[in-house]
Amino acid sequence: MQTQSERPRTASGRAVQMDSFGGPEVLNVREVLEPQAGPGQVRVRVTAAGLNPMDWLMTADADTAARFGLTLPTGFGTDYAGVVDQVGDGASGFAPGDRVFGGALSCAIADFVVVDSSGETAANEAHHTPDGVDDRTAATLTIAGRTASAALDAVAPGPDDTVLIGGAGGGVGVFAVQLARISGARVIGTGSATSADYLRDLGAEPVTYGDGLADRVRALAPDGVTAAIDLHGTDTVHVARELDVPDSRICTIAAQVDGVVAANGANAAPGVLEEIARLVVEGRLRVPIAAIFPIDQIHAAVELQAGRHVKGKVVIDL
Template identity: 80%
Template sequence: MQEQSDQPPAGRSRAVRLDSFGGPDVLDVREVPAPQAGPGQIRVRVTAAGLNPMDWIMTADANTAARFGLSLPAGFGTDYAGLVDQVGDGVTGFAPGDRVFGGALSRAVADFVVIDPASETAANEAHHTPGGVDDRTAATLTIAGRTASAALALVDPGPDDTVLIGGAAGGVGVFAVQLARIAGARVIGTGSAASSDFLRDLGAEPVAYGDGLADRVRSLAPGGVTAAIDLHGTETVHAARELGVADGRICTIAAQVDGVPAANGANAAAGALEEVARLVAAGRLRVPIAASFPVEQIRRAAELQAGRHVHGKVVIDL
């Protein structure tokens, strides 16, 4: 059982707040008024929040924040899991005590989040947590699960495919590798030497990133690579092109390359996230938790996640 931190007085709650945009050092835990659910809304008592690269990328500077509609003071984190504790008038399908997970754009690291479940947007959504999926795991699913699903949909792997996945040991990579394997594809995943065993455990054949990537992949797969997903930048895109992969079967998530489609988790197919959760519940997809921190250690957690060298997900306990 997860230990709970001391709770604030009734009517008050804790939330991570930023009074200026910047790095992990601008993150603070504040006592704030507890938000209340209005008509059409539910309030969730958050028990865990998962961190993603987008959390610190979109709060790093004012121009980037503005593109996401953020202004100061701002919150932090998007993925959450917890229990419904208020239900507003007109809401159907949710009741107090329901376990839920979802996304609350840049406000998830807080004791409470208020969600409009009818909005069906990635930044403001709630889904029932399947039995057998703990809250820490559920809190990692939304951004990474949506993004991996969208990427897989673009390249559409199957049993006859060999898929090259760049940045395979990261938060999205752990989903993409396993979803491609579930689809029947052979997967080659790029990473550091230290990530080799981790990638093998996920079902990928590891290959070192860096100069000469295409040659190393060619040695592993002399029969050819048929699809590629670049989860980090453009190195995997260029290697895939060198290996003869058609642009239509390559995708990116963190860079734009002319002729290559880009995946966006917000555009994942309807039901994609629920399917990811069902696969986790069935034991067919696992989510490695690299580290968990109490909310009071939010700066340490954000520093670890922003370092981009963790194998799996970083979670905040509330």
């Protein structure tokens, strides 16, 4: 039997939607009918949604959107946190009132999302939010946490490794640096000159990106670099090869390079989000929140995040 909230089926809520693909200017906050949980699904009353580069990259043009199965009109945002308020027939493991977080592909910035209760599909999932993790933090974990974990699994760092992480100050870098340090590895992270203190605070030894990067890394690590993760493009891949890192220990997330593994957060190991949430509870992993916006300031929030210079995560409050 379906367990529902007391709200009428004709009730409406807010959602960010777009009628054409493009930049922040095509995003609209609208009143829409509340979705209903079907068999095997739960509905979540969203309290916070986290932004990722993936959100605006996959909705920038029709061809890219099609690769993700998106058609117009579509919503926006994937990471969410909130409270279960409706449980569909056959859905197990959740009850109304449970705090949850997860992914809802390109529809998370809305008052309500509906996701599968099984949690078996990335970006169509719900996970219990443990005590000790606030909703804003929980809303940043899914895409970046999955992606960072998958990238680290590809290069398998350990106590004997020195890992070069390109784009270490970005949203995925926050997780990649800290998870690599938890594995016992030494981390050298690339960033702008102004991000040095921020990177040190995360646990990385900062190095400025750009021309001469290989020489600067050699100066920091005269005994060599043993693994590398490129979180931005391909520049770190080329530097890693120049530093004699084997292709088998180089990984990308935002580009394809022959011979190098491209990590995909959808293929992260089962249970990784529960593990990341546990590390947050234990104080071993923290997520800097750079900015918080209300939903009606979605344009400003996406413009800030898309600038790629924000240190930490951008969150939308609902």
